[in-house]
Amino acid sequence: MIEETETIEEFLAERSSDVEEAVRKAAAAEIMPRFRRLAEHEVDQKSGPHDLVTDADRLAERYLTDTLADLLPGSLVVGEEAVHADPAVYDAIGADVPVWIVDPVDGTRQFVHGDPGFCTLVALTLRGAVLASWTYAPAQDRLATAVRGRGARLDGRPLRSGSPEPGRALEVAHSHPDYTTDEQKRALRGLRTDGLAPRPCGSAGLEYLAVASGALDATAFTWEAAWDHAAGLLLVEEAGGTQLTRTGEPFRLTGGNALPFTAARDAATARRVIEALAAG
CATH class of the missing domain: 3.40.190.80 (D-Maltodextrin-Binding Protein; domain 2)
Known part of the structure; x- marks a missing residue:
């Protein structure tokens, strides 16, 4: 379990860059080498023709599962492909320990079709509340991060949503x-x-x-x-x-x-x- 002297806040202050590195490495090792190079046997259907999974999804999730659990001992990992294999894994989201929620390739359909509009998503949660998140679009090399109470950033710069301009749809x-x-x-x-x-x-x-x-x-x-x-x-x-x-x-x-x-x-x-x- 997490040592008493190391709270999640301390972890985020000290190790967020390690999480970022893990996300980037997962994409570099397992996702981008297959982008626009997928073989037919590397793509499968889950619930139907619009619900696809690839070797990139499976291998990137495995990489992140191992790496994130090592970064934060005592934490659990809930990944999309792990839940597909065993729906009971999803129940861990409300646990009293830190839980990493992972989507290795969000936008698998775009990824399969060679469209750069996909990303890797990682969130750190506790008792169902999201404490930090990482959104990485590897084909565009954009990384957005957020820590609860500390703001959001895109490629290191502060991110603000603002309000829509009046008078337009x-x-x-x-x-x-x-x-x-x-x-x-x-x-x-x-x-x-x-x-x-x-x-x-x-x-x-x-x-x-x-x-x-x-x-x-x-x-x-x-x-x-x-x-x-x-x-x-x-x-x-x-x-x-x-x-x-x-x-x-x-x-x-x-x-x-x-x-x-x-x-x-x-x-x-x-x-x-x-x-x-x-x-x-």
Whole structure:
């Protein structure tokens, strides 16, 4: 277990650069050598043709699982591919010990198609609360980090979401209707209204980064998988943004949320999106 003299805050102050190095090394060793070079046998389907996994996903997650657990003794790792193999792994997110949440390749579909719009997501959590996050887009060599209470950074520079310019339609990236229930489809249709400009989302992690940097006004997501949301939600919040579920409550990593939910550049934008979803 973690030594009493080493709190998580001390770990983050002293070892954050080691986490960054681990993320970069995982991408350099297991992801980028396969980018635009994937062989047919390196790509598989999970639940269907739109739910892909590659050798890069599996091997990068294995690398990060081993490295992150060693960096913080006593911590657990919840990775997307580990949960696919054993859904019970997901239950660790609410544990009383530090938990790393890992998405080795967020945007696997883009990765498979040779599109640089994918990233690696890592979040450090305790009892379901996100304490720090790392969002790395290796094909673009961009790294965003956030530490709760200490702000967000992109490539070392402070990151602020700001507020949308008045008088223009708010751009909202949303889940593709093909991956939603009938009720969620109705909610998403509410975004097709004056003052909003909805579009299908790409990599969730990069959409969160776009919100945190002010390049996108908001998201509207219909699924709860913690590996897609943990890193980005903290990034948005530490950049000055906010997030809400359809019932006006914060999103819970442990699940049971009222979906869809939003992450937005500011509170007014979040409320506007939730109102539109409720009217759908």
